[in-house]
Amino acid sequence: MARIAIDMDNVMADIYSHYLNYYETSHGIKLDPQGLHGVPEGEVLPEGLVRKFLLTPGFFRTAPVMPGSQEVIKALMEKYEVFIVSAAMEFPQSLREKLEWLHEHFPFISWHNIVLCGSKTIVNADIMIDDYDKNLRHFKGRQLLFTAPHNVHLTDYERVHNWEEVAAALEVEVPAARV
Template sequence: MLRLTLDMDDVLANTHKKLVNIILNDFDSLLTEEQLHSKALKELLHPKQLKRLNKIIDSPGFFADIEVMDGAKETVYRLSHFYEVFIATACMEFPTSFKDKFDWLHRHFSFIPWTNIVFCGYKSIIHSDYLIDDHVRNLMAFKGEGILFSAPHNLQNRAFKRVANWEEISELFLPVA
């Protein structure tokens, strides 16, 4: 059985949407929602705002209530019938995220066994046939086929096959119904 590994943030979980909502509601910013979805936040925010945002990200509870990406739950469930599905999330940068992420995955993707959840730094350690991730740096070090999940911070990259949503992942990996 082929192995398919999925990233969590901005692939399964709509983390960027939560960050945009925080910026729009809690920051003194003139940026619009459209602008905040057009580029990486590090390109748009003042360094002090980025520092504040990172503090928020690293606080307990931040990852607990992030929305599931549209179509992710249903598609991953279907994929699990044809692939050995793993979830790999790089969470060493924000150590307080471990419990929130684990609980979130259990709540929304309970059909994925805990043995198939990997908390890591760089994803170069992942041995899989496919990795779907929103960060090019993870795909560059990956030995299998990397697929880039579109996100504001990677829109300019053309080095990898790209998917825009879970419908496209379904078309790519699932048999025709």
């Protein structure tokens, strides 16, 4: 059975919309998501606020689920060995929050299949789904770049824009009742 490594932030969890919601709540300013295309993730908000939000207790725990991710990951698990792999060590409070988030939104994923690490260069899988070039660049298997505002100009990878495209690329059917 082929093994898939799936990233969390901006792949399973919609971190960009979460940044924008946090910013609107804290500053009363609604930003246009279209204006973020091609902007590095750390620069999407002024005054170093991205890092501040990432260090805010509860930030990772309350991130919205990426549409379609739950249903497609369930379908992938019927055909592949699925591991959730997240580089969480830079923000230590995220370890517990990400684990709690996964237990709430993806209770069907065993703790055996969750890897919270520092560098993803250690990952040994056949397929990796990630939004960051730095994580895919050294990966030896099939590389699927999940579209996020910061990576819209990258062309070196097989791109998937959403979870429906992940299902098609990896040839899994998601029952209509589950979509």
